[in-house]
Structure formats: structure tokens, C-alpha cells
Amino acid sequence: MAVEFIDLQSDLPGARQSLAVHRFGVPGARPLVYVQGALHADEIPGMAAARALADRLEALDRQGRVRGEIVVVPVANPIGLGQRIHGHAHGRFDLATGVNFNRGYAALTDRLAQRLEGRLGADEDANRALIREAMRLEIAVIEAVSATDRLKRTLLSLAAPADVVLDLHCDSEAVVHLYTLTPFADRIGTLGRLLGAQAILLAVESGDEPFDEAASRPWLELRDRFPGAAIPLGCFAVTVELRGQQDVDAATVAADADALVAFLVHEGAIEGALPDLPDGRCEPTPLAASEPLTASTSGIVMFHAAPGDRLEAGALVAVIVDPVTGAQTEVRCQSAGLLYARSAARFAVPGQRLGKVAGSAVTRSGKLLSP
Template structure:
């Protein structure tokens, strides 16, 4: 393992931060896998899973079994790790401007398309090399003026030319679920089965330019722009949600790490006997078919449905109790599906999102992710 420290913009004079990056295998070897944890710095389940991945990779490297290149960033957001409000960690949003650390990554497709238009050939592999080099060049030219932008640029530069990108997150209270590009569903099907995913959500574009789409979206859009040139989809990227915030234990993390290692064996990054892939627990559904269930009133939230439960349209998932009047207002789902995540708080304002239901009927457009 080779470890490097990448300096980031200081938060203030003397307040210097750095990103720790572990590298396994030979630089430039393929397939290349990039793994990062805790881009939302208060989401710890991915961080403990990354810890166990590192331990497994150290042993595999000692045995000479790393065939590709693996880049592991075990804690992807040192800025967020410094942020606490009255003792509570807040790692999702940048305190300086309120922007989500997993939003606002550069959309490079238009400029890349302009630059590669006359350079693409009938050789798909050559086109991949051309596009990767151009993506990196355009990313280098992207202006990063704040510490958070410098962090985003640094992370994306580590990942954007990888074959596979695994961004490890968690929700508030949730079952295992995963977000990925529609054209990556088959690529990640074994990973979903190995991790026993209960929900898999697909989209070509979810809105607000999250990290995973900054890596994968260019490949689908460039292939569509140049249909007469072979452009293989060459960066499969996913956001993996490791249950809920409180699901931090070695048992979960070791099992999750084993699944990630097994997937990399299947992908040819690590040498070894191909693991048996279990039957999938779910079928992928469109992200646009997912429903955010909002609180119909302000009050105490008393959930009546656990994460992972199958629900029908009109089912009551929570009672909203007015502590002053005693009025009980039911919060109902509008669609059939699996309620895969819910909030941690037990008091909500009217209109606040309470839970998420993965449905099968497309019902939303525009920005499909939460704040």
C-alpha cells in the first residue's frame, strides 16, 4: 500500500487540511477501481466498511493478488469532519454556504464533446483513452475558488478516469440501497446481490450533479452525441447506501467489505476464485418512480412502518401528533413500493420529508435527490 497526503485549501491561515489516499496495485493498471467513504462526513457506516476493506486489501496485496489498481479514500471529507454545531457533527453541508458536499460537481460534457468531436475514430479503446484524457484536462481547467470546491475537484480527479467508482454513504434510518446510472444496472447487479440490496434506484440524470454522476454521466451522453463512433460506457459509478447512520458495527462492516472484495474479484481487479453470487433480493426501479413522503402537518412523528416494509398507496406510514391539541394526522404514501428510508428526528414541520418509497411507476421529473 502506498499512502499519500494531498494538501487542500486551508480553511483559514494555519488551518490546513489534507486528503489521505491509499493506493494498491500498480499505477495505471486496469481495471481501476476508486472507492471513497464519508463524502458526507457524518455518515460513518461507509467509513468503517472502508477500514475493513483496507485490512483485506493489505493482506491480498501481500499475497500478490492485486491485479488492477485500487484507490481508496477512507475519509473523503476532512472539511465536514471539522464541522460541529453545539456538539453535533454536521458533515452533509458546507457551513460556509450551505451547499451539499455531494452536489455541484462540474458538468464537463459540452466542452469535452467539442474537443473530441474531430478526434474520435472507429477504435472504441482509442476513443476511451481520448475521452479520459480530455475529461482530466477539462477538470484541471475547472475553477475551484473555495475549500469545498478544491475538495470536490481533488476527489473527482482521483476518480474520473476509473473503470468503477464506489461512493460509500448511508441514509438516516434505512435498509441497504444503491443509486446508479441506468446503463450501469447490469454492471452492478452482482454487487447488489452480494450486498443484499433491498432497493436499487436507476437514473440517467438525477439532478444537482452529484459525485457519482460526474464520473459516469459523460459516457452515456457522449455515446448519444456521437452514435457513429464506438464509445464504450467506461466509468460505472454508484452511490452505495450502507443502511442508517447508527448501523456502525464490525459485523456489518466485515460483511460489507467482503462483498466489495468479492465484487472486485469478479471484476478482475483482484485475483482469486470467483465467489458465488446469491439471488438478488430486488429488481432495479427508476429513481423517478421513488416517492418522498412529506409530513402533512407539524408535530410528533410516530412511525408505523419499519424501513424495508412493502407498502400500498394510501397506507399510513406515520402518525403526526399535535402535542397541544392532540390532533393526529396520518402521513400516507401515494404509491405502492418499499419504504426504504426514513428520518431520524421524531418531530417534523409541515411539508418536511419523512420517508422514501421506491415505487415502480414514474411520477417525478427534474431534481430527483433530496437536499
């Protein structure tokens, strides 16, 4: 095991921050797995699971059981982690710009396609190597003006070469759910079963360039650009939502870390007998069919449904009570499905997101993720 501290040049004179990168196994060995926690810096379940995973990997590495190379960054966003206002953590958006730390990653496909024009053929392994090298070169020249830009470029440079990327997040109040690209519908099942995921959301493009797709989507898009070439989906990237922000306790964190180790055994990154797979708790559904529930008025939020509840179409999810008049406004879902996340806020303003239902009846287009 080796720990590397990558210097993140600060925007302020004399100030320094660094990114701690833990490396296990054999440098350069495959599969290369990249795991990061708390890119949204106030989402501590991901940080806790990454830390516990690193502890387990340290022991496995000593036993010589790490076959590939596994890179773990438990604190992916030291900039966001330092953002506190009057004692409250604000880790989702960069306070300097208002930009979400998990949006706005470089969309590399155009530049990769230019660089790879005429070079990709019938040899899948050769193409994989060419695409990885082109990604390395393109990421190195991504323009980065601010410290946050440099952090994003650094994180992407760590993830892009990997065969598997797990970006560990959480929602406000939620059950375990996963996001990945639609072509990984079959492959995501193992991770979903091990973590007990209750929703798996698929899209070919979620919109606004989240981190996981910056690493994985170029492969899919290069297939469209070069239909005659044998292009593998060289990076299986997943955004893992480990329940809600308050769901940090020793037993849950240990179970999540054990599930991640079991997944890495299944992926061939750790040597060992294949762990049993629990029964799946859901089938993947389109992210476009995830129904956002929003408040149409302001008031006190009284929930009538909790994360994990299976809802009928038209079910009552919440009542918003006007504290001045007493008027009550119902919030109902249109589609049948699983309420996989809801807001921890108990006072809403118009337009505020109150919950998300993984269904199959609604069809959205455009930008599919929460702001």
C-alpha cells in the same frame, strides 16, 4: 500499498488539511477502482466499510492478489468531518455556503465535446483513452475558489479515470440501497446481490450533479453528442447507501467489506475464485418512481412502518401528532413498494422528508434526489 496525502489548501492562513489516499496493486494497471467513504462526513458506515476494505486490500496486496489498481479514500471529506456545532456533527452541507457536499460537481460534457470534436472514431479503446485524457485536462482547470471547491475537484480527479467508482454513503434510517445510471441496470445486480441491496434506483440524470454522475454521465452524454463514434460507458459509478447513520457495528462493517472484496473479484480487480452470489433481494426501479413522503404539518412523528417493509398503495407510514391539540395527521404512500429509508427525526415540520418508497407507479421529473 502506498498512502499519499494530498494537500488541501485551506481558506485560512497557515491552516492545512489533507486527503489520505490509499493505493493498492500496480500503479496504472486496469481495472482501476476508486472507493471513497463519508463524502457526507457524518455518514460513518461508508467510512467504516472503506477502512475495513483497506485493511483487507493491504493483506491481499501482500499476497500479490490485487490485479488492477484500487484506490481507497476512507475519509473523503475532512472539511465536513470537522464541522461540529455544540457537539453534533454536521457533515452533509458545507456550513460556509449551505451547499451539499455531494452536489454541484462539474458537468463536463459540453467542454469534453468541444475538446473531442472530430477526434472520436470507430475504435472503442482509442476513444476511451481520448475521453479519459480530455477529462483529466478539463478537471484540472475547474475553477475552485474555496477549500470545498478544491476538495470536490480533487475527489473528481481521483474518480474520473477509474473503471469503477463506489461512493459509500448511508441514509438516515435505511436498508442497503444503490443509485446508478439506467444503462448499468444489468451490471449493478452483482454488487446489489453481494451487499444485500433491497432497492436499486436508476436514472439517466438525478439532478444537481452528484459526485458519482460527474464521473459516469459524461460517457453517456458523449454517446448522444457523437452517435457515429464507438463510445464505451467507461466509468461504472455507484452511490452505495449502507443503511442508516447508526448502523455501525463490527459484524455489519466486516460483512460489507467482505462483500466489496467479493465484488472486486467479480470485477477482475482482485485475483481469486469467483465468490458465490446470494439471491437478489430486488429488481432495479426508476429513481423517478421513488416516492418521497413528506410531512404536511408539524408534530410528533409516530412511524407505523420501518425500513425494509413492503407497502401496499395507500399504506399508513406514519402519524404526525400535534402535541398541543392532539390532532393526528396520517402520512400514507401512494404507490406500492419498499420503504427503503425513513427519517431519524421524531418531530417534523411542514415539508420535511419522512421517508422514501421504491415503487413503480409514481413518475417524478426534475431533480430527483433529496436536498
